[in-house]
Amino acid sequence: MLILQNISYQHENKNMLFQNISFTINKNDKTALVGNNGVGKSTLLKIIAGQLQPISGQIIQNSIPYFVPQLFGQFNDVSISEALSIKDKIKSLKEILEGNVTEENLQLLDDDWTIEERCTEALSYWQLQDLDLEQKMGTLSGGQKTKVFLAGIMIQQPDLVLLDEPSNHLDFAGRKLLYDFIKSTSSSLLIVSHDRTLLNLLNKTFEMSKNGIAAYGGNYDFYNEQKKIEKNALELDVQSKEKALKKAKEKERETIERQNKLDSRGKKKQEKSGVARIMMNTLRNKAENSSSKLKDVHAEKISGISDDLRQLRSSLPVIDQMKFGFSDTTFLKGKTIFRAEELNYSYNNESLWKENLNFEILSGDRLSIKGLNGSGKTTLIRIILGELKPKNGNVTSLAKKTIYIDQDYSLLHNDLNIYEQAQQFNDCSLEEHDIKMRLNRFLFSQNDWNKSCNTLSGGERMRLMLCCLTISNEAPEIIILDEPTNNLDIQNIEILTAALNEYQGTLIVISHDESFLDEIKIKGSIML
Known part of the structure; x- marks a missing residue:
């Protein structure tokens, strides 16, 4: 207990x-x-x-x-x-x-x-x-x-x-x-x-x-279903508030127009009947005060509805706006972009893999690299990246750009702030306001732009990494992820999953998270 x-x-x-x-x-x-x-x-x-x-x-x-x-x-x-x-x-x-x-x-x-x-x-x-x-x-x-x-x-x-x-x-x-x-x-x-x-x-x-x-x-599945029900109810509340706000604004406009017509009609009537100027000023002031009170009443109601709506919207998920936005024309589906023939590597003159590796990676493939700890998964990644030369066999790489993202998102520079880091990927000369708009889209507001990358959590580093990839002019043909969910909470895993599912290029993933592999639609494996 x-x-x-x-x-x-x-x-x-x-x-x-x-x-x-x-x-x-x-x-x-x-x-x-x-x-x-x-x-x-x-x-x-x-x-x-x-x-x-x-x-x-x-x-x-x-x-x-x-x-x-x-x-x-x-x-x-x-x-x-x-x-x-x-x-x-x-x-x-x-x-x-x-x-x-x-x-x-x-x-x-x-x-x-x-x-x-x-x-x-x-x-x-x-x-x-x-x-x-x-x-x-x-x-x-x-x-x-x-x-x-x-x-x-x-x-x-x-x-x-x-x-x-x-x-x-x-x-x-x-x-x-x-x-x-x-x-x-x-x-x-x-x-x-x-x-x-x-x-x-x-x-x-x-x-x-x-x-x-x-x-x-x-x-968790039960919890997730309940959260979906809550989200649907929240979305209905948002729609209801949006309608109420629109109706309140229309009511305000109609009331003010009606009051203005009445005031104008009353003024003309007073002028025709020869009301003294001092009395007309008094009546005009009363009319203006009446109009002002009406405006205040409607403004207060609209402000209250707007505040409620803002609070409801802030509770909605923000996953949908965090997408890569790469052009699909960059990727030619089915083209061979990496080939390994009789591939092996050795440490201390001992072959890393019992059997030589033979495989092809095609554009658009979604693959996982699987094996026990110490089976050589990271070594294989370094060979695909061109950082290591195989001790046996041949490799052919035709990918123009490959991005490797490890679990610590080490592509980010800890000595830079968030805005400076985003600028590091700005190879197409985007204007400053465009960079900041994209940072906002990935939940980095003006208050965050000067924050050091060294202080970011795992989820924040992941979101900044995704944002930086959207800023770069050239879309990577291959994205390799090494245990990308290890330091993420469930919300940030969902953000990463949504972004990867929108990506049309080649995806290679090392992960022990079977649910994550299923959700990003991994279709094949390289077994070590």
Whole structure:
């Protein structure tokens, strides 16, 4: 059982990150925590784990939760057993078995006589049986570090597990193990993730926003359907407000025209009847005051409707406007733009691939490069880019322009601001206002133009990268993406998906996110 009551958190600079977060997780609940980047999901997990303190609110829980963080750099200098907080237990057990049965050793072991067997079983399940518990965490890959902490769940056997983007560094085999574990575990789970396959294994979804927590009683697909219903209702509200605004403006115009006619008719009548000038001035002032009051009444009504409409529109998705806009005539469908014959590469005189690679890439193809971690996916990309020469076989590349986008969007220069970065791609001499219009289209307002690229989140870097590609005069014939969704929230994955689906050139993607590959219509694979 976990209960959060009105939890609020404030950054050291006094900026409030979130306020009054409340929810309950019951026994056996498997819950997703979703929301846009920067809303505070990871911070909330750290608060529940006791690593950060809220400025207000209360947390009620029956036991200490087990936390699998998103980043592991802080553990590089400690051993696996230290990272999993089992070093003292393992040491005490060994000393007891060797005859050193002291009160301290018995207290440290705490009757946990099966700790070694659980370690062996857990490491074996996560395919880490070759690791030594005293090995330093810094010697492991990102995927291995993730698996070590996932193995810790089976070792510690906690009632509640907190997972922050657990599939980020896992290959297909690792993800399959994770999915099977989530389906079988009896622990309660609270998971922050953008992995739609994983999210669909959970039975409850919490959406975190600046307004708090919205609970949806189902998996991600259920949540997505509910969001579509909300979006449709929002669009109907916008249309209704637009009609109300148009009607209010017409009513204002008709009323003013009618009042003007009445005033004009009254003036003529007064002139004919010989009303004194001073009386006419008084009557004219009354008429003007009456007209002014009418205008104020209508202006206030129109202003209120306009404010409501502006607020409703700001809640609508902005995905549709973020498109590449490349001309389709740039791409000749079906033309061979890359060919590999008996291709292989070697490190230390050993061939990277067991069998030589033979494949063709045609203009308009949508391909994924698949293989386990360490199978040579990045090496193959570098060969396609022309950065590496094959040690065996031949390659023919006919693509005039190829863009490689890695998961950190390293094509962006951290020492530039947003506007300067956009100008780096301005090879067709667009005017300044055109550049700024495109930046606005990709959600970079005037307040953002001087912001350093170094400060941007993963989603912001992705949007700026897409924007820069629309500014460039020459459309790339091939776009290669390497784990593009790793640092993105669900909203930004949808933005990227919409942009890629509008792109008509050749797409080559490395990704372990099967949902993303399906949504961008990947039709074939190069298997390594």
